[in-house]
Amino acid sequence: MTATNKPLEDFVSGFTPQGLPVRGRVIHLSGESLSPILKRHAYPDHLAEILGEALMLSALVGSGMKFDGKVLAQAEGDGAVSMLVGEYRKDGGLRAYTKYEPERWAYLNKVNMGEKPHMPQLFGPMGRLALIIVHDNPDMQPYQGIVPLARGTLAECAQDYFNQSEQVETRLKLAVTKDENGEWRGGGMMIQKIAGDDARGDTSEGWREAEALFATLSEAELTDPALPTQELLYRLFHEGGVTMDAGVQALDDQCTCNRDRLVGTLQAMADEALREMVEPDGTLKVDCQFCARDYVIPIDEVAGAVS
DSSP states (O other): OOTTSOOOOSEEEEEEETTSSEEEEEEEEOHHHHHHHHHTTTOOHHHHHHHHHHHHHHHHHHTTOSSSEEEEEEEEOSSSEEEEEEEEETTSEEEEEEEEOHHHHHHHHHHTTTOOOOHHHHHOTTOEEEEEEEESSTTSOOEEEEEEOOSSSHHHHHHHIIIIISOOOEEEEEEEEEOTTSOEEEEEEEEEEOOOBTTTBOOHHHHHHHHHHHTTOOHHHHHOTTSOHHHHHHHHHTTTOEEEOSOOEEOEEOOOOOHHHHHHHHHTSOHHHHHHHOOTTSEEEEEOTTTOOEEEEEGGGTOTTOO
């Protein structure tokens, strides 16, 4: 609960089912955080859904980090969608954007008769999903793991990543929906198998039980505003009980762009490149791909040599 006793609606948290060899994470996003991100660029509904899924994937992965930094769930290809990225930062900030070709999207939507496209349709046969971990510490190199976008949904592709690249058996569900008022909501859950050891013994049977329980989870349950997350977890794991972590993290729509950082970036560019960008009124006009904020920078602020 927050200080005002209002239930926290935008959060990510770990949880532990009792008696099962499982660690899990759950996320819930209301219209307060998700709608602004998905509405800024007027994406088609199904594309907005998938972008929301990428955003939740980044938070589910990143919230388990023990260091300051960020995680990007980034999909690329040569299909109707060329780039899609969801970003989570350790302070709880979220942002996302996608690049697509409206004409190719319209054709794909016609072929699918309005149904949600699968990943190979969106990104083409060479589509790839990357999970990128970036430390705030500049001395630490970013880590990137890649998996083909060969399955139907983003969640299935992410499962392949964990099962193959991380060799951690994982089950993942992501759901995004738009209500009658045009507001977006999202929910997701991930469980991962805890390997057996001398104390636990073989954990295969317990994992199979957890998989069977997880398979009953529906997209409607993940996005139901009237279903508290604690109650949802209890529905799934009521036989042995389940506990949520004490450190539930609040999430919010927060872009990291700012004028000072942009000016610094422009100052590092060659004069020739800046000349090509100058508007007739002597300014540089730059917009943030994530939050669509427009910046107008007088050329003399960034390059005294440009005339």
